[in-house]
Amino acid sequence: MRPAWSVLLLSGCAHAQAPRECPAGYMTDARASTELRDALRADPEGARLLEATAGRATFCFARGGPGVLTEGALLLDDAPADPRVVARAAHLLHHLARGERVTSGDPHSADERAASELEARLFARACQRSASPPAYCNQVPPP
Amino acid sequence: MRWTTALGSLVVCFASSGSAWADAVPPPPDNCPPGKVPVTDHRGPRCERKAPTNCPSGWRGVVGGTCALHQCTEDAHCGDDKVCREVSLCYKQETRYYTHGRNDHAPVRGPELGMGPPMQLDPPVTEWVAFNVCDTGSACPAPAECRPGKLCVAKESGSSSGSAAVPARSMPTKADGTVDTRPSGCGSGCAGAPAGSLPGAALAAFVALAFGLRRWLAAAEP
Numbered sequence: 404m405r406p407a408w409s410v411l412l413l414s415g416c417a418h419a420q421a422p423r424e425c426p427a428g429y430m431t432d433a434r435a436s437t438e439l440r441d442a443l444r445a446d447p448e449g450a451r452l453l454e455a456t457a458g459r460a461t462f463c464f465a466r467g468g469p470g471v472l473t474e475g476a477l478l479l480d481d482a483p484a485d486p487r488v489v490a491r492a493a494h495l496l497h498h499l500a501r502g503e504r505v506t507s508g509d510p511h512s513a514d515e516r517a518a519s520e521l522e523a524r525l526f527a528r529a530c531q532r533s534a535s536p537p538a539y540c541n542q543v544p545p546p
Numbered sequence: 547m548r549w550t551t552a553l554g555s556l557v558v559c560f561a562s563s564g565s566a567w568a569d570a571v572p573p574p575p576d577n578c579p580p581g582k583v584p585v586t587d588h589r590g591p592r593c594e595r596k597a598p599t600n601c602p603s604g605w606r607g608v609v610g611g612t613c614a615l616h617q618c619t620e621d622a623h624c625g626d627d628k629v630c631r632e633v634s635l636c637y638k639q640e641t642r643y644y645t646h647g648r649n650d651h652a653p654v655r656g657p658e659l660g661m662g663p664p665m666q667l668d669p670p671v672t673e674w675v676a677f678n679v680c681d682t683g684s685a686c687p688a689p690a691e692c693r694p695g696k697l698c699v700a701k702e703s704g705s706s707s708g709s710a711a712v713p714a715r716s717m718p719t720k721a722d723g724t725v726d727t728r729p730s731g732c733g734s735g736c737a738g739a740p741a742g743s744l745p746g747a748a749l750a751a752f753v754a755l756a757f758g759l760r761r762w763l764a765a766a767e768p
Contacts, residue, residue, distance in 0.1 A: 426573065426574045426584065426585075426586065427574070427583065427584060428583065428585070428609075467608075469587035469588060470569075471568070471569055471570070471571050471586065471587055471588055472569060472570040472571070473570070473571050473572065473573045473574075473586050474572075474573050476573075478586070478587070494569065495569060495570070498569055498570045499570075503570050504570055505568060505570050505571060505572060506568045506569045506570040506571075507568065508567040508568035508569070508588070510567075515569070518569070
């Protein structure tokens with residue numbers, strides 16, 4: 404019976420953060436969401452994160468969106484093709500995949516360091532894939 | 547001296563609130579008082595003043611009740627009712643030792659990654675940051691400098707082609723050299739105005755009251 408209990412517990416954890424509607428001021432833009440998912444899927448780590456959080460993430464867009472996660476909603480800047488937004492989304496999906504509902508904000512904590520390093524890797528690869536990389540891509544040294 | 551201790555505690559209490567820089571945060575509040583909107587970001591959930599709709603040309607309203615320069619590189623950044631135009635902007639030099647990622651007020655983006663926790667910049671980065679429009683001498687006091695830039699400015703009403711545009715306007719400079727980004731014609735009570743929050747106002751009133759009481763007590767002493 405132990406494996407059955409484990410499966411039950413794990414599935415319960417996996418649904419602990421059901422996707423929520425976008426808060427006021429944010430849009431659930433289907434086109435932007437598809438663009439962002441495609442960009443994440445093009446990256447090996449991004450694709451794994453999408454798979455791990457399937458059905459649990461809602462992408463919400465607004466100009467200057469802060470790049471935070473709240474109850475399964477990723478509040479992002481409305482520039483889904485921007486390598487920084489792609490990398491930021493991966494950072495937040497990393498927290499979501501680990502079931503982290505509220506993070507410490509401490510850049511030295513293990514979870515935050517891992518998420519930030521992942522973000523830097525995603526960013527560098529998104530810049531490399533871009534047909535016309537933005538100027539700031541050249542200003543950030545590869546990780 | 548008990549009142550000074552109480553005041554000190556109050557200041558520490560206000561100063562320390564909302565200092566965390568989390569990536570996963572609680573949702574925004576369900577309800578806010580009139581004139582405010584629910585928000586959540588790295589500083590957590592709270593109610594903020596609505597973005598004003600009466601900012602001058604070249605500026606846009608931001609949540610919190612102030613106006614921010616509406617910088618751009620092309621018309622696509624400006625929306626339907628504005629166009630991207632070259633203007634003279636007032637820049638000051640700023641040295642940053644930490645980064646939280648990109649500057650969310652500017653579509654002209656810097657090299658930073660997302661908006662995560664603060665990361666130390668080594669070496670520190672010194673850059674020119676635009677903070678006002680250069681249309682009068684007083685708008686850009688030294689050591690700030692007027693340099694070329696681009697802003698989204700309002701289209702002239704009746705202009706469909708977008709060729710005619712309302713010139714960008716500066717916002718007033720305060721005595722300390724910073725710009726008063728409250729929309730004009732707005733008193734302290736109006737929706738689009740002052741950055742000051744209710745706790746800030748309450749603290750100011752408390753301090754004024756405490757000083758008044760102290761003076762009164764000193765005067766009353768024989």
